[in-house]
Amino acid sequence: MIKVSKEFILDLYKPIVTTTHKGLQGHAMLIGGSYGKMGSVCLSSKAALRTGCGLVNAFIPQCGYDIIQITIPEAMVLTDENEKMLSSIQYDFEPNAIGIGMGMGQGDLTEKAFYHFLLNNKSPLVVDADGLNLLSKNRNWLSLLPKKTIITPHKKELERLIGTWQTEEEKIEKVIQLSLENEIIIVVKGAPTILVNGEMLYENTTGNAALATAGSGDVLTGIITSLVAQHYDPIHAAILGVYLHGLTADIALPEIGSHSFIASDIIGYLGRAFLSLG
Numbered sequence: 181m182i183k184v185s186k187e188f189i190l191d192l193y194k195p196i197v198t199t200t201h202k203g204l205q206g207h208a209m210l211i212g213g214s215y216g217k218m219g220s221v222c223l224s225s226k227a228a229l230r231t232g233c234g235l236v237n238a239f240i241p242q243c244g245y246d247i248i249q250i251t252i253p254e255a256m257v258l259t260d261e262n263e264k265m266l267s268s269i270q271y272d273f274e275p276n277a278i279g280i281g282m283g284m285g286q287g288d289l290t291e292k293a294f295y296h297f298l299l300n301n302k303s304p305l306v307v308d309a310d311g312l313n314l315l316s317k318n319r320n321w322l323s324l325l326p327k328k329t330i331i332t333p334h335k336k337e338l339e340r341l342i343g344t345w346q347t348e349e350e351k352i353e354k355v356i357q358l359s360l361e362n363e364i365i366i367v368v369k370g371a372p373t374i375l376v377n378g379e380m381l382y383e384n385t386t387g388n389a390a391l392a393t394a395g396s397g398d399v400l401t402g403i404i405t406s407l408v409a410q411h412y413d414p415i416h417a418a419i420l421g422v423y424l425h426g427l428t429a430d431i432a433l434p435e436i437g438s439h440s441f442i443a444s445d446i447i448g449y450l451g452r453a454f455l456s457l458g
Contacts, residue, residue, distance in 0.1 A: 181374075181381045186457075189423050192416045193457050196232060205234025206409030209275040210402060211297070212282035212309070214290070215264035218244040220283030220309070220398040223443055225255045227402030228279070230450045231424070233409050237275065241265050266290045269297040277304045279405035281311025282398045291318075298324040304408050305329040308401040309337070316340035322362045328414040330404055332367040334397060352381070365418050367404075369397065373422050377415045384419075387426025388433055395443030400425045403450075427453040 182188070196205070208228045213221040218240065225238045225248065237256045238248050242263045249257055260266050267289040278301065284290055294314050298321055305326055307315065312333050315321055333341060338351075342358055345351040351368075355376045359366050366376040371389075375382040403425055407417035428449035432441055 184384050202234030206276045207235040208233045208405045208409035209237040209278045211239040211280040212284040213240040213244045214285040217283030218247045222251050223395045223398040224402035226252050227399040228406035230447050231403045231406035233406040266293050269293050275303050277405050277408035279306040279401045281309040284310040306405045308332045312337045327363045330365045330418050334369045384422045388429050390429040390438035390441035399443050399446045424453045
C-alpha cells in the first residue's frame, strides 16, 4: 500500500504553463442529471472548470438547460431530446474525457441510453453514481468500459458491484479482482479513500469528516474528469483528484468547521488547495 503524501503528489502535479490557452487545457464532458437532480451535474461541471479544464460541456435532460446556463455560465450545454431524463446520448465531437452517472437515474430509457453510450464511446471515462448502479445491474457491460476507466463507488455502490464482505482484507481482495478482470481503476471512497489499479494500492492521506455531505462525490467526479481531460494518466488523475478533494476539507476545517462544510465549499477551496502545492 503506497501512502499518497504531498511529496508523492508533487511528482505527479503539472503546473499550468504560462503560454497555454483553453484549447490546450482539455475538453471535458459531464453527462447526467434528471428532473430534481440537476445539482449533481452543476457541481461536477463547476468542479471540472475549477480544476483547470479549458472547456466543459454538460450533457443533460432538457429540464436542466436553464439551470446549468444560469448557474455556471462558463460551461456549455447539450441537451437530450427528453425533458426529464436521459434517453439518447448523442454529440458530434470527441471530448478528452467524460464523466457520467451523476443524478442520472436508472429508468428504462436511461438504462438503454447508457448501454448505447458505452457501445459507441471512445473517450477516457469516469463513471459514478447511477452509472455504477446500472453497471452492477448489467455486469456484462463492464467489458464495454475503455481500459483505464475510473470508477468511484461509495460503500453501497461498491457492495452492489462486488457483493458483501466480512473484513477489509476481503473487500480489497474483491476490488483487486474487479480491477484486474476489467482493467479499470477503482476509487474506493471512504476514510481513508483507497485507490486500486490492478494489484497496486494507494491510500489517500487528506480529508476529514466534513466531506460526508451531499454532492461531495459529484465534485470528485468533476475534479478527476477534468484532470484526465488535461492529459494526466488516469491513475495519476485519480490519485491527484482524490488528494485535492480531501485537501480542500483540511484547509477549510479550521475556518468553517465540519458541520457547515458543503460540497460547494470543496469547489470554493480548490484554488487554495492548488496554491498549497507550490
